[in-house]
Amino acid sequence: MMIREHGFQYYHDDLLQFTALELPYENHSFKMIILLPDAKDGLNTLENNFSKINLHEISKNMTQHYIRVKLPSFKLEQSLQLKETLSNLGSPTMFTRAANFSNIVEDGNIYASKVVHKAYIDVNQYGTEAAAITKMEFIPRRARSYTDFIVDHPFMFFISTRYNTIIFVGRMTAIIN
Template identity: 35%
Template structure:
């Protein structure tokens, strides 16, 4: 049991490092950012099981886990726990779609099914329209119809041998819902000068909170009906401080971002927002050091039974979040397409007015650590 806990902790910490490293790359582009790091980390960890040589080394470094066995054992526990959370809807699932003329390596099939709780389905990728429809139907079902058309028929070619998909879906009501009666139109500052009108929600309750001097930001935890799941809002103290905050978060241990918080009365103003994004992850993952999986030098020979070389042609994620008075709904799906080439003293009320760009983390607590399920930046609540 202690060994399993150690491996779960390794996966959580690896996912935390992976989150901030990938976020730093995605945040270079302007606008909103929203993605599910665990969805990407999980599906890459599954592919890692069939990697060898330098490709295996690249996975180890990028995923920040000691080795494939630790990733597999840790994810079995993580996925089992995530799928058994009470009082909110939280679902995470893996599935392998394999060209029907191929077979998985038995050792890989065993770890995929037993450790990653993955389903396996044979498809005919020579018929890309029907193959894409089958994959997208599964994703839609797993994400309550929030993620549609993850895979386009054009993503599938005659060389496609294997598509790995992870889907994650969350819907939860706040432990302390916002009263819609107090929601009103207010200004949100896009920068020091420009504003946009948003629907701002208001609530005063006791929440875990801190003014983090090292981040020069306020950190607020808004729990859901299951208080192990919460939305962490990180609000820079300066209206134009989001870039500076992101630079500091890049060297912060995200699994411990809620350390040293206290629970005062907090007056919260939070904008309603909805973000939906599609991210082609080939370039970001290459920047993370995983470029080898996309090229002819990839060694993924432990995945399927073939004499041809297997490589990754695409890694795509679609992610969605909506935050309103009742709570939040979030979903993401990541597809990896492989081809052959080859307790506290009372204090005065605190005020957190989220009226300028801020960071968000949707997390699950695991003891003193937090597990980042979704991560993002809200630059514009209405885009």
């Protein structure tokens, strides 16, 4: 279980009934945005309204809050063979001897045999794998009020660039404490 108390970007959508939390990666080039439905059984409803979710608008409307985050540990790995997909998208020649990669190698005498895309996400008690950073935090002398963000039911998440280009979408349907 990852537990953090820190200032995070936060947003609640009353209409679609979910809360969004942004967890930035170390270099701030990427971020994980968690969409947690208000209802414990609300993931299907959230996914059915997916076309109404605008990540750019969510990010724009987020505000800084001091959040106590409790997020279960999870690890996702996926490998996809892209040969068929790239061929269907208009690049079938790259997998034949007729391929022209002269801009990559001098004689251009190569062609692709396969293309594999691998995705890996690991969230653990230290944070996300790419977000393991060392920080110094100061504790104010007065009590600080927290907003709790406790992930104890199914949710969806995005990994995106700082410009909100989505590079990975995932969903967790079983939370094991």
